[in-house]
Amino acid sequence: MKTYRSYLHILLVTGLLGFGACKTSINTPAPSRGTADFTRYISVGNSLTAGYADGGLYREGQLNSYPSIIAAQMQKVGGGTFTQPLFSTDQANGSGYLRLVGFNADGTPKTEQVTSNLAIRGQITVPGFGNVILYTKYTGDINNYGVPLIKLQQITYAPYGNLSGYFERLLPGNSPTNTTSYLDFVTAKPYTFFTDWLGNNDALLYAITGGADPNLRLTDKALFSQLYNLSITQLTKSGQKGAVATIPDVVAVPYFTTVTVGAILAGVQKVNPAAKALYVNALNSDGSHSARIATAADLIILSFPTSMMGQPVAAAGNLPYGLTPLTPIEDKYVLDQGEVAMTQDYVNAYNATIKSVASSKGLAIFDAYAFLNDVKAHGLVVDGVNLSSAFISGGIFSLDGIHLTPRGYAVVANEFIKAINKQYNASIPLANVSSYRGVKFPGDNTK
Template sequence: MKTYKSYLHIFLAAGLLSFAACKTEINTPKPSRGTADFSRYIAVGNSLTAGYADGGLYREGQMNSYPSIIAAQMQKVGGGAFTQPLFTPEQANGSGYLRLAGFNADGTPKTEQVKTNLAVRGQLAVPGFGNVILYTKYTGDINNYGVPAIKLQQITYAPYGNLNGYFERLLPGDSPTNTTTYLDFVTAKPFTFFTDWLGNNDALLYATSGGAGDVLTDKAVFTQLYNLSINKLTVNGQKGAVATIPDVTSVPYFNTVTVGAILAGVQKANPAAKALYVNALVSGTTYVPRIATANDLIVLTFPTSMIGQLVNTPAGPLPYGLTPYTPIDNQYVLDQNEVALTQDYVSSYNATIKSVAASKGLAVFDAFTFLNDIKAHGLTVDGVNLSSAYISGGIFSLDGVHLTPRGYAIVANEFIKAINKQYNASIPQANVSSYNGVKFP
């Protein structure tokens, strides 16, 4: 006669066997290049592609660029060597950059400029343009063609190699003798695969100048040049991945120093202060002073100590930023109408990018949607909560526009996801947690 204990043993044994039979198997796809050929991968783009961070281009940032991270993962599916135009260890600080020095008593960050071990070889005055900083020449093979500050608008402009020191350092000639266009330069050697993230600066430089120091690239010109560039990059059947333009007004550069925060600071010392004033776009090139609202974006670099300082006016000395006679200067504000104008152009640029990519069968990383989603909801990677917040968010570097190594690793993985989907590949993703955010002192 079976005892209760005997039945219990039988029941448990059967249950364990049943659990073992039904356990879930996790099948990791075998790494594969799918229908793509990564034997010579090149990266086309601007500062984001170059690994620019913290307001400068320097060796550590270059080594953590998203193309270098992508290339390392591509090598696991047969990808070739990936060479970057790195600054030397002796000149590792390149152009110089910002580092976090600490925090003020009110919690605001203190940054300082790194000025040692630079790769600056001189400065050239270009008539009608201004001074161009020249960097130590790089010689050797190149796979990462990222050039800080370049616009799509400038990729066929022959003299551009004399006006941008980051591009000039890659060319054999010295400024002002260069005549090679950027598009010709990046396509001079055979390649099998490319990523392209050009176009950001066609909107960003207008925005970061407060709409006062640059212009948005004409939509028709953008479409014409984007078609031209993609046609040339795919002329021999090369495959690739492109990215859309982010909403440049959503980055910390425009969302850290706010109208509300500045006014609250003023009112602590002067409760009678009721509003800030900005010089705002009405239409065309017409600007009129008005009261600032939360929809007007103050740039990260605005020296808030200027608020309230007396300014000489026809009506006598008046406090800066606190009267319609002394509005905050255009260069420090992307006002509501300028925000709308910028977003309209970015939307047009992205429609072009998606249309051209679809016509060529290219992979698309929708950076616009992805980065806006992070701003709205944050992002959790490997159990770490990230966001678009300045410094604490972990994604954006100290300049409030470019990314940290961790941010670049996240972008690299988004490119990889798009490539895998489009070309039936299974490139492994990078380990984001092995890359740092902003470095604390």
């Protein structure tokens, strides 16, 4: 009952451009670092920076993170070694992740959770917080400081290393004894250049839970501004140069655009032609929620279990789920129109802060919001590869509908590089996007 019916491998379009008797010479700038110094490049950020993909953090995703791709290109203009906190080959599947195993008769994908060769060493219960999964400790140098799930709101919180297994694995101490904040950790060792893509989770975590989790509210705009100013001031305190990215339009990713109200209703009507509308528990102007008829402006999350539709709800006298005002689709499964507007308002405010602060420090800016929205609207052709923001077939987004494939991370890496080249009069060569894979299909052994 989802909007997609079938998925095909991306057709790689290749061809030779024939020239006549005259040959055209193409002047490619000689690789140069310009006015920047890439001797020790570090990357600051969250799951996107870490290489998170397919609903998990695992070695292949780490190896294809956008910072590692940027660093490889920087090495062509004198950049130094870039070391990532990789999971070992014996525990390459890290936290576990989703794998595509096939398609159902209606074209919807079938996935399974990878549970072997994990890097999970245990679990701890933190009083007042809950359970924290602990991962195998990493020791050694670090250039990629990406920590999945971290919010800008948490970068100065000293106990955060006890509440995040992804951060805890990078620290020498064990939870609950850590007292080093994320911002202090990433700036403890000298560096010459940085990229920063913090802030996504300050909006994304609210959105992907349908605005239903009281612990995952949108970060206050003033607090975001204060912390972003603080973080960039600290990252540039010794004159370091860098590049930042704006926050993408979090409701424009496949997680929110694949399963639509219209597609669900059409599926319901195949079984129950009398069904006229879906009902959702939606946000009111006073902050309360009540049931109303769903519209196309209400966004259903990718993981919504469509099999629930029409099932009798015992607590409501066996009325069909999702089809009456007394049995609406629960708030956790839908980011309704009001919540969408509020999320976008906050993201726009966050991005205004990011651009203002970065400009005041003379940093390069990759406008990820504008770029990814343009990809959603018009698609993209890079190195002869047709890309889009469509789920699975688009090649950019991984199976969780939020994070990127290796090919998507290569696209992002190139956009960072373009911004760096422009700001610092550099000529870092772009990565070859076609050499990175999109979604891995069953039987595909490419890395």
